[in-house]
Amino acid sequence: MQGAAFAHGGEDHDHGPAAAPLPATGTTAPQRLADGSLFIPKAIQRQWGLRTVRADIRELPTSVELQGKVVADANAGGRVQSTQPGRIEAPAQGLPTLGQQVRKGQVLAHVRPTLSNTERGGLQAQLADLDAQNAIAQRKLERYAQLQGAIPQSAIDAARLESEALRQRRQALQASLQAPEPLRAPVSGVVSAVHAMAGQVVDARETLFEVVNPARLTVEALAYDPALARGVTAASTSVPGDSTVLQFVGSGRQLREQAWV
Numbered sequence: 295m296q297g298a299a300f301a302h303g304g305e306d307h308d309h310g311p312a313a314a315p316l317p318a319t320g321t322t323a324p325q326r327l328a329d330g331s332l333f334i335p336k337a338i339q340r341q342w343g344l345r346t347v348r349a350d351i352r353e354l355p356t357s358v359e360l361q362g363k364v365v366a367d368a369n370a371g372g373r374v375q376s377t378q379p380g381r382i383e384a385p386a387q388g389l390p391t392l393g394q395q396v397r398k399g400q401v402l403a404h405v406r407p408t409l410s411n412t413e414r415g416g417l418q419a420q421l422a423d424l425d426a427q428n429a430i431a432q433r434k435l436e437r438y439a440q441l442q443g444a445i446p447q448s449a450i451d452a453a454r455l456e457s458e459a460l461r462q463r464r465q466a467l468q469a470s471l472q473a474p475e476p477l478r479a480p481v482s483g484v485v486s487a488v489h490a491m492a493g494q495v496v497d498a499r500e501t502l503f504e505v506v507n508p509a510r511l512t513v514e515a516l517a518y519d520p521a522l523a524r525g526v527t528a529a530s531t532s533v534p535g536d537s538t539v540l541q542f543v544g545s546g547r548q549l550r551e552q553a554w555v
Contacts, residue, residue, distance in 0.1 A: 362515030370510035372480030380405035404474035
């Protein structure tokens with residue numbers, strides 16, 4: 295007569311979970327165990343500064359590390375550019391150096407216009423023409439002054455205004471030929487970049503200095519998942535020995551390097 299045999303856990307047939315593998319006796323070097331865990335001797339832990347802390351279970355937001363770069367705040371930084379080609383001249387206090395504190399409106403350098411021989415000759419010809427016209431207008435004014443009472447006063451006033459206008463035109467043209475252009479700091483802050491030296495010839499719109507306010511900087515980070523930019527609740531940046539809390543301003547809608555900024 296055949297019978298059925300049954301077995302269930304909890305008795306001698308169940309040996310329980312396998313014991314965790316132990317490191318080799320007397321080892322003094324870190325080693326990976328068979329179950330994937332890492333064994334580090336106490337002496338090595340002290341050298342590495344490893345500490346054991348009690349963990350607690352709680353709900354925390356997901357933390358994601360993004361690569362970013364620090365850029366100047368557009369409202370607290372600026373560039374100093376020349377509006378015309380010319381040669382750099384140092385102001386009375388000298389050219390600014392990297393890291394120097396400057397205030398808004400401070401003259402950082404002068405750009406003296408550089409003209410070709412053709413341009414200089416054309417301006418000098420205009421000056422000579424204005425001198426001739428002004429001489430004629432001056433003699434006309436003197437002649438009218440001698441005939442005062444015989445000619446209307448309005449004619450004398452018109453001759454005087456014509457002579458004065460020619461004189462002012464000559465002064466303006468002379469200033470454009472010789473007067474340098476002052477380059478002023480657009481904001482108060484620290485000089486973060488210097489691309490100018492005394493005697494250097496520069497072109498129009500060339501960036502010569504950059505000024506930033508270290509207290510007002512922004513961080514641009516690239517997020518390859520658009521959902522990350524929509525769910526930011528807090529952010530921080532880490533530098534050696536310190537961590538700074540950031541305020542999330544917003545995200546752009548333009549891809550850069552196939553990522554959202």
